Amino acid sequence: MLLSYFTEQPMSTYPQDEALRIHGDDHPARKPGDTVLLFSNRFFDPVEGSRLYRARLEHYRVAEQVGFDAVMTNEHHTAPFSMQARCNITSAFAAAVTERVKILQLGNPLPLWDNPVQLAEETAMIDMLSGGRLIAGIVRGGGTEQLANNANPAFNRERFQEAHDLMIKAWTVPGPWRWEGVHYDFRVVNPWAVPLQKPHPRIFVPGVISKETVEWAARHAYPYVALGTAIEDTLKIWQFYDQVSAEAGYEAGPEHRGYLMRCCVAETEADALRHARQYLWMAGEFTGVARPTWANPTGYSSWESRRSRELSGGGSLGGYKGEEDFKKHLERGTIIAGTPDQVKARIFEWLERTRPGIMILWASDGRMTQEESLASIRLMGTEVLPALRKKGDELGLRSPFEANAPVSLAVGPSPKPASVS
16 A cells, blocks of 8 residues: 655645734635635745745655655645645655655646646656656646636646647657647657656546546546545545446556545544644635636536536535534544544545555644644654554555556557546
């Protein structure tokens, strides 16, 4: 099993009193969703930002020391819930301050790149600098990311697939050659920086709701990482992935299944619950989930995915609606908090029922102090990870590396998707 650490890297300090004084009752931080795109960056403190960036690098160092296999990085824009404005920059720094852990990107938002060849070069540099530790996860990017970067949502999936194909070819086919596509045209493609790993770094694909993305990942045999979905929804995802993989000619297993879990551990249950409430600080109490029209702009998703998102309220990572909502997350296990023994028992349930070979533990968020975050990481490493490894071995939950699974089903153009009913 691959066990990874993750923090969203939020901007957890800002002058709340000043914001309230300026905005009054219209303060965006009091309106779930409005802090995405609209909360003014006048409230960003670069001195605090610098401190927080360096603090999160310490998280990665300690995560490696206590036994995690990977550290996860990601990217968001124009939103205080994440300070990672460029996945590759965070990944490069993480590679520099660690020696063993894999650098798990979940990931680079391909449709936002106007030059996928440059992306291929940058990720190849990270792979070489890290000694071949990169997992080059890719994403479509949320709806708000399209608005923040002035990208046309209607072309999101087309650009995602074409950028992927161009990046794979740039990694694997010696140049020079020419690329003439629908969204990208290059007279000469001949990057000198190519990955250390051959044929290329592994690609993981995360998501919450989109059935089309699950299908695309399955047709490429890329591991799909479910982001905080409930057990029942997660099982539906694996059922559909298995169906598509069978059509593609291979049998999917735990090495194709990943899960991102909000999980906080502390010496006492009371402390763990206090820390766990910070997940909801970033999901509505302060930073909010985006307005539906921003999260799902016209053209971004199919009708089916758009309807699913509306019915779910934005997915299992969605908004904060008070203490009752927090209790529901705890009851259904989309947030896990407690002492090491309590946490192990709840995670065992997930492992037994959903059987992922990749488990990403989101162990710190919101306004947790550095001392609290590091204590949680260390406690997780000493008390929780060994038990998860043992349980994973008992259940045969091998990661793609342990299973020696193919990097991809085929290196070549994206297969045409089947119709999604």
